[in-house]
Amino acid sequence: xxxxxxxxxxxxxxxxxxxxxxxxxxxxxxxxxxxxxxxxxxxxxxxxxxxxxxxxxxxxxxxxxxxxxxxxxxxxxxxxxxxxxxxxxxxxxxxxxxxxxxxxxxxxxxxxxxxxxxxxxxxxxxxxxxxxxxxxxxxxxxxxxx
Amino acid sequence: xxxxxxxxxxxxxxxxxxxxxxxxxxxxxxxxxxxxxxxxxxxxxxxxxxxxxxxxxxxxxxxxxxxxxxxxxxxxxxxxxxxxxxxxxxxxxxxxxxxxxxxxxxxxxxxxxxxxxxxxxxxxxxxxxxxxxxxxxxxxxxxxxxxxxxxxxxxxxxxxxxxxxxxxxxx
Numbered sequence: 448x449x450x451x452x453x454x455x456x457x458x459x460x461x462x463x464x465x466x467x468x469x470x471x472x473x474x475x476x477x478x479x480x481x482x483x484x485x486x487x488x489x490x491x492x493x494x495x496x497x498x499x500x501x502x503x504x505x506x507x508x509x510x511x512x513x514x515x516x517x518x519x520x521x522x523x524x525x526x527x528x529x530x531x532x533x534x535x536x537x538x539x540x541x542x543x544x545x546x547x548x549x550x551x552x553x554x555x556x557x558x559x560x561x562x563x564x565x566x567x568x569x570x571x572x573x574x575x576x577x578x579x580x581x582x583x584x585x586x587x588x589x590x591x592x593x
Numbered sequence: 594x595x596x597x598x599x600x601x602x603x604x605x606x607x608x609x610x611x612x613x614x615x616x617x618x619x620x621x622x623x624x625x626x627x628x629x630x631x632x633x634x635x636x637x638x639x640x641x642x643x644x645x646x647x648x649x650x651x652x653x654x655x656x657x658x659x660x661x662x663x664x665x666x667x668x669x670x671x672x673x674x675x676x677x678x679x680x681x682x683x684x685x686x687x688x689x690x691x692x693x694x695x696x697x698x699x700x701x702x703x704x705x706x707x708x709x710x711x712x713x714x715x716x717x718x719x720x721x722x723x724x725x726x727x728x729x730x731x732x733x734x735x736x737x738x739x740x741x742x743x744x745x746x747x748x749x750x751x752x753x754x755x756x757x758x759x760x761x762x763x764x
Contacts, residue, residue, distance in 0.1 A: 499646070523735055555715070556715065558725065559713075
């Protein structure tokens with residue numbers, strides 16, 4: 448899609464907004480609709496749109512496949528690790544009171560932000576991975592083919 | 594409804610993928626009217642966004658048009674009709690929409706609404722329930738997403754590596 452000037456310019460403008468919106472959905476999920484799952488999907492859309500309009504190689508310079516694969520596991524480990532931490536401190540698994548024993552409500556807030564971050568990272572990475580897996584097998588076609 | 598019928602009838606798979614995206618967007622609107630904003634959000638992002646892109650990606654790998662069916666559609670139609678009838682019959686036993694005496698409204702919902710401001714103090718109670726009260730559930734969901742990613746990676750990427758290795762051996 449090299450020659451679609453309007454698409455390229457609009458995409459360049461939009462990608463920043465999309466990612467900012469993803470971060471908003473991620474960290475404002477406590478107050479408004481949204482959370483890790485939705486934010487992860489929106490964030491991955493930012494990368495996917497870049498890859499569709501520019502090229503797969505361009506995205507993989509920013510977000511190389513090996514790094515995305517690591518991210519998949521890091522998100523899940525962050526989530527599970529929060530639970531393990533609360534267990535080590537002597538609370539139940541995934542009981543966020545453990546993070547701030549003197550002020551349990553704060554603990555809950557930190558816990559929710561942490562695990563939502565884990566969810567967001569994993570979902571982003573998985574979506575991007577699936578897209579990479581499909582897109583890297585696709586032969587580059589010209590617009591006439593559609 | 595019309596969109597769903599169009600999805601079934603269209604032969605061009607490209608149009609089908611696009612119509613499926615439109616169908617997801619419409620069902621997201623349906624969720625909004627049911628006051629399930631979080632679900633609508635997910636449906637719009639995943640159903641209308643990502644899955645359409647993935648379907649297009651798959652289309653690029655395979656053919657553009659559906660093959661004419663090789664067997665009669667009577668038996669599948671029968672199975673679908675029976676399943677649909679069973680599902681509709683099942684909904685007859687459910688409390689009607691917005692019924693204040695439904696079990697979900699009587700026990701769990703008031704309990705969560707009462708407890709979460711004191712215990713968690715997060716204005717969006719959906720987040721409080723998903724992340725804290727049902728933390729195990731959400732951990733399981735993330736594990737499912739992770740497993741799906743690993744599965745796609747093994748199936749599609751693994752195949753390519755193996756083929757490349759074979760090419761190298763042949764050469």
